[in-house]
Amino acid sequence: xxxxxxxxxxxxxxxxxxxxxxxxxxxxxxxxxxxxxxxxxxxxxxxxxxxxxxxxxxxxxxxxxxxxxxxxxxxxxxxxxxxxxxxxxxxxxxxxxxxxxxxxxxxxxxxxxxxxxxxxxxxxxxxxxxxxxxxxxxxxxxxxxxxxxxxxxxxxxxxxxxxxxxxxxxxxxxxxxxxxxxxxxxxxxxxxxxxxxxxxxxxxxxxxxxxxxxxxxxxxxxxxxxxxxxxxxxxxxxxxxxxxxxxxxxxxxxxxxxxxxxxxxxxxxxxxxxxxxxxxxxxxxxxxxxxxxxxxxxxxxxxxxxxxxxxxxxxxxxxxxxxxxxxxxxxxxxxxxxxxxxxxxxxxxxxxxxxxxxxxxxxxxxxxxxxxxxxxxxxxxxxxxxxxxxxxxxxxxxxxxxxxxxxxxxxxxxxxxxxxxxxxxxxxxxxxxxxxxxxxxxxxxxxxxxxxxxxxxxxxxxxxxx
Ligand code: GAP
Numbered sequence: 001x002x003x004x005x006x007x008x009x010x011x012x013x014x015x016x017x018x019x020x021x022x023x024x025x026x027x028x029x030x031x032x033x034x035x036x037x038x039x040x041x042x043x044x045x046x047x048x049x050x051x052x053x054x055x056x057x058x059x060x061x062x063x064x065x066x067x068x069x070x071x072x073x074x075x076x077x078x079x080x081x082x083x084x085x086x087x088x089x090x091x092x093x094x095x096x097x098x099x100x101x102x103x104x105x106x107x108x109x110x111x112x113x114x115x116x117x118x119x120x121x122x123x124x125x126x127x128x129x130x131x132x133x134x135x136x137x138x139x140x141x142x143x144x145x146x147x148x149x150x151x152x153x154x155x156x157x158x159x160x161x162x163x164x165x166x167x168x169x170x171x172x173x174x175x176x177x178x179x180x181x182x183x184x185x186x187x188x189x190x191x192x193x194x195x196x197x198x199x200x201x202x203x204x205x206x207x208x209x210x211x212x213x214x215x216x217x218x219x220x221x222x223x224x225x226x227x228x229x230x231x232x233x234x235x236x237x238x239x240x241x242x243x244x245x246x247x248x249x250x251x252x253x254x255x256x257x258x259x260x261x262x263x264x265x266x267x268x269x270x271x272x273x274x275x276x277x278x279x280x281x282x283x284x285x286x287x288x289x290x291x292x293x294x295x296x297x298x299x300x301x302x303x304x305x306x307x308x309x310x311x312x313x314x315x316x317x318x319x320x321x322x323x324x325x326x327x328x329x330x331x332x333x334x335x336x337x338x339x340x341x342x343x344x345x346x347x348x349x350x351x352x353x354x355x356x357x358x359x360x361x362x363x364x365x366x367x368x369x370x371x372x373x374x375x376x377x378x379x380x381x382x383x384x385x386x387x388x389x390x391x392x393x394x395x396x397x398x399x400x401x402x403x404x405x406x407x408x409x410x411x412x413x414x415x416x417x418x419x420x421x422x423x424x425x426x427x428x429x430x431x432x433x434x435x436x437x438x439x440x441x442x443x444x445x446x447x448x449x450x451x452x453x454x455x456x457x458x459x460x461x462x463x464x465x466x
Contacts, residue, residue: 005283005284005285006283006284008283008342008345009213009214009282009283009284009342011345011356012214012283012338012341012342012345013214015345015356015358015416016039016042016214016341018416019041019413019416019417020039020040020041020042021038021039021041021042021045021341022036022037022038022039022042022214022215023036023037023039024036024037025037025220033211033219034208034211034217034218034219034220035218035219035220036214036215036218036334040366041366041417042337042366044366044367044398045337045340045341045360045364045365045366045418046333046337048363048364048365048366049253049333049336049337049340049364050201050224050333051363052249052252052253052363052364053201053224053249053331054066054199054201056245056249056252057197057199057224057226058199061197063192063193063195063196063197064196064197064198064199064226065186065190065192065196065197065198065199066198066199066200067178067179067182067186067198067199067200068200068201068202069178069179069181069182069200069202070178071171071172071202071203072156072158072169072171073169073170073172073177073178073181074169075167075168075169075170076167076306076307077177077181077303078153078170078173078177079306080302080303080305080306080307081173081174081177081299081302082302083153083170083173083174084151084153084170087151087152087153087173088149088150088151088152089102089104089149089150089152089208089209090102090103090104090114090118090120090123090127090147090148090149090150091103091147091148091149091150091209092127092144092145092146092147092148093144093145094136094138094139094141094143094144095141095143095144095145096136096139096141096143097136097138097139097141099136099137099138099139100209100210101134101136101137101144101209101210102209102210103123103127103147104116104123105210106134106137107126107127107130107134110130110133110134111133112126112130112133114126115267116267117267117269120147120148120149123147124146124147127144127147131144150207150209151207152173152206152207152208153170153171153173153206153207154170154171154173154205154206154207154219155168155169155170155171156168156169156170156171157169171203171205172202172203172204172205173204173205173206174204174223174225174330175200175201175202175203175204175222175223175225175330176200176223176225176227176328176330178200178202179198179200179225179227180227180299180300180303181303182198183198183229183300183303183311184309184311186198187313191316193316194229194230194231194313194315194324195228195229195230195231195234195238196228196229197226197227197228197229198226198227198229199224199225199226200224200225201222201223201224201225201333202222202223202225203220203221203222203223204220204221204222204223205219205220206219206221207219213282213284213338214338215334215335215337215338216282216284216287216334216335216338218334221332221333221334222332222333222334223330223331223332223333224330224331224333225328225329225330225331226242226328226329227299227326227327227328228242228326228327228328229313229324229325229326230324230325230326230327231322231324231325232297232322232323232324232325233325234325235273235294235296235325235327238327239273239274239292239294239327242292242327242329243262243276243292246278246290246292246329246331247260247262247278250278250280250289250339252361253336253340253343253361253364254340254343254344254359254360254361254364255280255339255340255343256343258281259280259281259339259343260278260279260280260281261278261279261281261286262276262277262278262279263276263277263279263286263288264276265277271295271296271297271298272293272294272295272296272298273294273295273296273325274293274294275291275292275293275294276291276292277289277290277291277292278290278292280335280339280342280343282338282339282342283342287335288335289331289332289335289336289339290329290330290331290332290336291328291329291330291331292327292328292329292330293327293328293329293330294325294327295325295326295327295328296325296326297323297324297325297326298326299326300323300324300326301323304323311323340360340364341358344358344359344360344418345358346358346359350449351408351449353412355412355415356412356415356416357415357416357418357446357447358415358416358417358418359418359446359447360418360420362420362466364418365417365418365419365420366398366417366418366419367398367399367400367414367417367419368392368396368398368399368419368420368421368463369392369396369399369400369419369420369421369422369423369443369463370399370400370401370402370410370414370419370421370422370423371385371388371389371392371399371400371401371402371423371425372385372401372402372403372407372410372422372423372424372425373385373403373424373425374407374424374425374426374427376403380430381425381426381427381429381430382403384425384429384430385403385425386401388423388425388441388456388459389401391456391459391460392423392459392460392463395460396460396463400414400417400419402414402422407424410422411444414446415446418446419446420445420446420447420466421443421444421445421446421463421466422443422444422446423441423442423443423444423459424441424442424444425441426441426442428440428453429441429456437453439455439456439457440453440454440455440456441453441454441456441459442454443459443462443466445466
């Protein structure tokens, strides 16, 4: 089973490169671990996921405000948030081959749970007690250095022209801090009534010790976050509603419900009221794609204390001042992208051949349709096909032109990209053989392979409906 799953993952990784979804970062220089680039089809799928998320979290709401905040933030931000002191993973190094391991993950593989709040001394004790069970993943030896807490923040030298900067500016360890920093700005400029939310998609950077599983754990990634501000102690109902909304959003992407599950955190940080993850069953097993956190007033209290700026909300009716509590949703776009791909990946038989097909939801597919002339060396077919292509491109934007190879090859290629419909302009379209078919085209459905003749004048509305 594990082998089969690894094989599926390999097939997805290879399809991603072959079909222009994902490339290894800096590949021509040998690659950069934990960094990936989105290719022409990947960026379309990614943007469609983002559009769907933005619609669900901003446009479909009446009281959510969108933001796009700067990536560089004052170094005190990360002190206030606790990232400079507590945002670390336990690291040990193999004395034989210098491979670095993330100790909590290796302990987990050996069936030992390491609590993420453990101190360096505590995790060393736990590691020492189970050293026999842990081998270096590269050389197999069991000789490791002591564990040290390795901070995941990535430093920059922004504004430090002498190299002596004592207060480094970090790249964001998480996107959501930009929302907290602008809480007062949004309240002052938009006068929102509590409860209200803010949403943003932003980059995050973490010096992950062992990036793994393709897009699952990377060093550069994007997060889509919402923060919902409520009156103190008015968190519970809103939290349950948000959990349900997030679950429903994944179903709206076409993700099979049996591939999703909720998992409650067992060990909460001291300020948290509750925390759940939504997990997806990747080929490697169930793992987190989104965290939903009931965080009390911690974030705004910390920033109020560190900045000295009053971040309390004033009730417009009573004048009462208080620090709102926050309900956070934080989703990794790379992980959702991978879940969507794994969910859509199918191999089946069609026209007597095995084919690979991405059964992507239509609103996520990189192209809504592909347009082809039956033969590319017949100018009258090409001209008509170009006309149809231009018309649909004006309407939808994401329409592919495909005249490479024979029709069968084009279908296979578009199936692999997940294009829901292939439109072919043939001699019937020109009215040469069956005058009653003049100005009709064939539309082939990706999932069933069935073909329908549709009049060109109906094509756009057909694609919108289908
Ligand atoms: N502001 C809360 C926060 O950042 P998190 O659990 O550290 O919480 C939220 O991250 C989400 O970001 C995760 O559920 C995951 O989808 C994604 N994520 C975290 N680390 C990641 C990594 N190294 N690579 C890819 N995605 C990651």
